[in-house]
Amino acid sequence: MAGLLRRALKGGLVLAAAVGAALAVPAFAPGLVWSRAATTPAGFAPSAERGAYLYAAGGCASCHATPGREDGAPAGGHELASPFGSFLVPNITPDRETGIGGWSGEDFIRAMTLGIDPKGRHLYPAFPYASYARMTNEDLLDLKAHLDSLEPVARANQPHQLGFPFSVRPGLALWKLAFFDPTPDSRLPVAASAAARRGAYLAEGPGHCAECHSDRNFAGAIRPETWMAGTPAGPDGRRVPGIRGADLGGWEPEDLVFALEYGMTPDGDELARGMDLVVRENTSKLTPEDREAIAAYLMSLRGS
Ligand code: HEC
Ligand code: HEC
Secondary structure (H helix, E strand, O other), X not given: OHHHHHHXXXXXXXXXXXXXXXXXXXXXXXXXXXXXXXXXXXXXXXXXXXXXXXXXXXXXXXXXXXXXXXXXXXXXXXXXXXXXEEEEOXXXXXXXXXXXXXXXXXXXXXXXXXXXXXXXOEOOOOOOHHHHOOOOHHHHHHHHHHHHOOOOXXXXXOOXXXXXXXXXXXXXXXXXXXXXXXXXXXXXXXXXOHHHHHHXXXXXXXXXXXXXXXXXXXXXXXXXXXXXXXXXXXXXXXXXXXXXXXXXOOOOHHXXXXXXXXXXXXXXXXXXXXHHHHHHHOHHHOOHHHHHHHHHHHHHOOOO
């Protein structure tokens, strides 16, 4: 009996060691599991001007702008509440000590699309890299050129206030293995117009609309079947409406374009609870064509 127990225990230990070793690779050397080539077409030269547009289309300021700073610099400090605790958004100005000055283009692409920082640490998906993973390398390098052109602001990052076990960064490897898709498919219907195609890129990628407009599971990952279909409990714990054509009964595409420019529904309700920020920092700054493109895409989304 004792021998049997000893053997089972030994077997268990061997298994535990094997599982531990298998997990240690993604946890401590994520680059071996998740990678993306930082290549661009020949002759591509990053443009800070195009990058400034993508900075708006990505809504970066909604999270990275420092509360109380008039100049809107993305020096961080904003507190993002979540069911797992509070995230304190970091400084992404080009300051070398406290920001992301000195990052290479490849470092930036890896952080934005794989959630891995230059030190090889996992980033929390509260930073919506699962959406930004859809962005092209060219757009990401333009975006970096814009960030590089900003004034460096020295403002030290504060640690996130997360409960155990969420506070253990290497543990994010498990989450990523289970839920993170570094090459996500588009939800665009196959027979889509050129406008809807552009809208899909903007809404699914930089616009990261699904991050708030979908329901999440126990682990905080988007439930694929609720993509853009709304959730009873959004970031603030309250209902967030669905934004597929199927959910927006009675809305015309023009209503959607108007809401994205002015932050008001066809009933005259002012959008609030974070959507006001999305409109202010992102959709109101897009070209009319791009707002129409997002509307064309969302209207093309029917039931799942
Ligand atoms: C919903 C809020 C949110 C939005 C929108 C957002 N970020 Fe972040 N970002 C975060 C959080 C939170 C972190 C910290 C993640 C961590 O510590 O693991 C972060 C981290 C980063 C980092 C890594 C910084 C470091 O020091 O490791 C970069 C780079 C970054 N964001 C760039 C951007 C850019 C560019 C945009 C716009 C395209 C953007 N973010 C939009 C919340 C956001
Ligand atoms: C930070 C979370 C967040 C993000 C990101 C976000 N939304 Fe919203 N959105 C909301 C919330 C919350 C509401 C409900 C606002 C209210 O109740 O006032 C809303 C409302 C809306 C509405 C009104 C729907 C209705 O039935 O009244 C539209 C349209 C909309 N969002 C479109 C978008 C689009 C397009 C994007 C991406 C470019 C986007 N949202 C990104 C949180 C978000």
